[in-house]
Amino acid sequence: MTESLAITKLSDLANPTRFLALAARILPWMAAVTAILFAIGLYLSFATEGDYQQGQTVRIMYVHVPAAWLSMMCYSVMALSAIGTLVWRHPLADVSHKAAAPLGAAFTLIALATGSLWGRPMWGTWWVWDARLTSVFVLFLMYLGLIALNRAMDDPSKAARVSAVLILVGFVNIPIIKFSVDWWNTLHQPASVIRLDGPTIDGEFLWPLLVMAIAFTLLFFTLHMAAMRNEIWRRRVAAQRRLAARAAGREA
Amino acid sequence: MTHTFYIALSYSVTVLVALCLIGWVWVDGRARRRELAELEASGIRRRSSQPKGDAA
Numbered sequence: 148m149t150e151s152l153a154i155t156k157l158s159d160l161a162n163p164t165r166f167l168a169l170a171a172r173i174l175p176w177m178a179a180v181t182a183i184l185f186a187i188g189l190y191l192s193f194a195t196e197g198d199y200q201q202g203q204t205v206r207i208m209y210v211h212v213p214a215a216w217l218s219m220m221c222y223s224v225m226a227l228s229a230i231g232t233l234v235w236r237h238p239l240a241d242v243s244h245k246a247a248a249p250l251g252a253a254f255t256l257i258a259l260a261t262g263s264l265w266g267r268p269m270w271g272t273w274w275v276w277d278a279r280l281t282s283v284f285v286l287f288l289m290y291l292g293l294i295a296l297n298r299a300m301d302d303p304s305k306a307a308r309v310s311a312v313l314i315l316v317g318f319v320n321i322p323i324i325k326f327s328v329d330w331w332n333t334l335h336q337p338a339s340v341i342r343l344d345g346p347t348i349d350g351e352f353l354w355p356l357l358v359m360a361i362a363f364t365l366l367f368f369t370l371h372m373a374a375m376r377n378e379i380w381r382r383r384v385a386a387q388r389r390l391a392a393r394a395a396g397r398e399a
Numbered sequence: 400m401t402h403t404f405y406i407a408l409s410y411s412v413t414v415l416v417a418l419c420l421i422g423w424v425w426v427d428g429r430a431r432r433r434e435l436a437e438l439e440a441s442g443i444r445r446r447s448s449q450p451k452g453d454a455a
Binding site for chain 1: 402403405406408409410412413416417419420421423424425427428431432434435438441443444
């Protein structure tokens, strides 16, 4: 009984019209909370101490690490949506992974650019083809490929099914990115926050990092919801134009 | 180049990309809303929002 109620609630939310009503209600709140968290996060990022070895450049971590986390989380959201497309054939799942791809590409670009800008003063090089950097670059290319694929096909439901298969195949890259620093000898350091034995970084750096990570995550969900709303509207405009053209054809 | 240069450039790139994303979502939303309003104004509505018995 409880299970069927939960499924009913979930399918209610998955109705595009109900989704639009929900988005209109909660988007302003999400945007406001995101802005407040960014204000606190940015204050903490510059008010806390520098590192004894890295000096002030440790502040690059507060934008680099959240962007890198989001590049993987966004792809995971797309993979879940891809399952929604292939298993339940739900149009909102199609809309979700299509809307997330440009966001994922942007966060991956931030991670790559800030990583390079951090690498130059700390490692003495802008770029190395080590396992972590290369796998994240492959992720960036995959996002670009998915955006191009969605734009290349006129039929949105067909594009969604092809994209969904590609997203699920490409998901193999996510554990490779996460564990690349453990499996191979990389210039990039191993994980220091999400570890089985707890974070190894000092609280002085952990707090700004966590606040910035939550702010980035909320920014992603706010933009994802708004981009999904835009995509639903885009499909409605296309459907109504088709209807109008058909009606005009009948009258002629 | 000083460390300040790398920090400033990192935050600038992040802000620029984030603002581009926000701007794109905002502009795209406004354009779609305008298109829907134009269709509505010319009497083209979704089948589900048409009065009962009106749908062909």
